Amino acid sequence: MNFASPEFRVKVGLSEMLKGGVIMDVTDASQARIAEEAGAVAVMALERVPADIRAEGGVARMASIEKIEEIMQAVSIPVMAKCRIGHAAEARILQALQVDFIDESEVLTPADEENHIWKHDFKVPFVCGCRNLGEALRRIAEGAAMIRTKGEAGSGNIVEAVRHLRAVQREIRRLTTLAPEELVAAAKELEAPLDLVQWVAQNGKLPVPNFAAGGVATPADAALCMMLGAESVFVGSGIFKSEDPARRAAAIVKAVAQWQDPQALLEASRHLGMGMRGLDVSRLTPEEMLSRRGW
């Protein structure tokens, strides 16, 4: 893969700019302004937050154009929007709309159960979810300019995000210890392209920024993701399903900026009101687990 092409560098460049920040799910202009005011580095324009998608069911699609435009007009920070896995036509529409980033997301109902979008065809950068290193490298091979571990969206439960972050970091560390001939077997096992496996083995990290998502509900959850190697955090339902969204959003921003400082985390965790209620992920059936969508 040619990471040095100007097109790819410009895509990954925006991912670099979003590091150390919080990307917040919003469903209208007023939520977008609350997010920007709280210090979000970007917003994700959505029709419904994942917790509502989970509760209401039905087919979840790309948000309406009017909704996304309303949000783009409301804020000066980058605006992301989600398309369904494999839905290249939704992605083309989002690119024509000039969103800043597309999330090919398992939170929406997949359009293709076998293939993801060939993201090299697009000028706009993509972020994709993963549960492990192999999945991350397959998405990067397809052209993703940012990876986020999936976690379990709309659950308010950090356990799956931790599982996925740990899996990616553990597999990266393992690759750095292998001999060249062993990397071929590792590529087979990971179901990932050999050149990307070799790149990770040599550099000890992913070739694109690695963010975390899915289940972040508190400043402490966000800080835990950073401790486990995430470079930024996506927060979905955790903010606007809580008692005091503006305060919680600002607190999560502070926690990500000062994740190494327990005293700052303590201050960020005060007076937040009730968090979102959350789900026991172990009671979800496999069909109810959004993170199992995509491969």
Add this chain to the structure above:
Amino acid sequence: MVGILALQGDFAAHRHALSERGVATREVRKPKDLAGLAGLVLPGGESTTMLKLLAEFGLDAPVKESVAQGMPVLATCAGVILLAREVQNPPQPSLGLLDAAVVRNAYGRQLASTVATLEVAAPDELPFPTLEGVFIRAPKLVQLGSGVKVLAKRGQDPVLVRQQNILAATFHPELSPKHPVLDLFLQLVRRGQ
């Protein structure tokens, strides 16, 4: 020791670029991290976020004081927005240390982000005919004060300027391999200005 403001943004890319040149760096997240620095980098990222966090963690006044006292500074993209005299599109507060106005997202959204070829306007400081410039949702510098020297242009737009100890790029030299602007900054650091 060169400090890199690490509240948010591409501080890791700056750190990597400087350490490739054998320069020791420190991430600046608290006022105490500014002590004893020979230079400071204000990285790219989201200026709205950085502005809030600068105030939140009490860094705005000490950073302003250090720069006003002559500490060499390299500001890239959002860093330039933090330093400007005035910010437009939309208006927002700033540290007011660089005598120029800056228009945020002046080229458009991410689809307008690009790698462009820049013309050097001050070959005495940068002995190269052209430079590469990685522009990400870049701002534009306008209404430059008389003490601001233009070092490089993209078409008609000044994209690299120097005002005494302040070196300001609306693009990202830290995202180009072996970019001369980082060497120019390190010259300022070594000269103590």
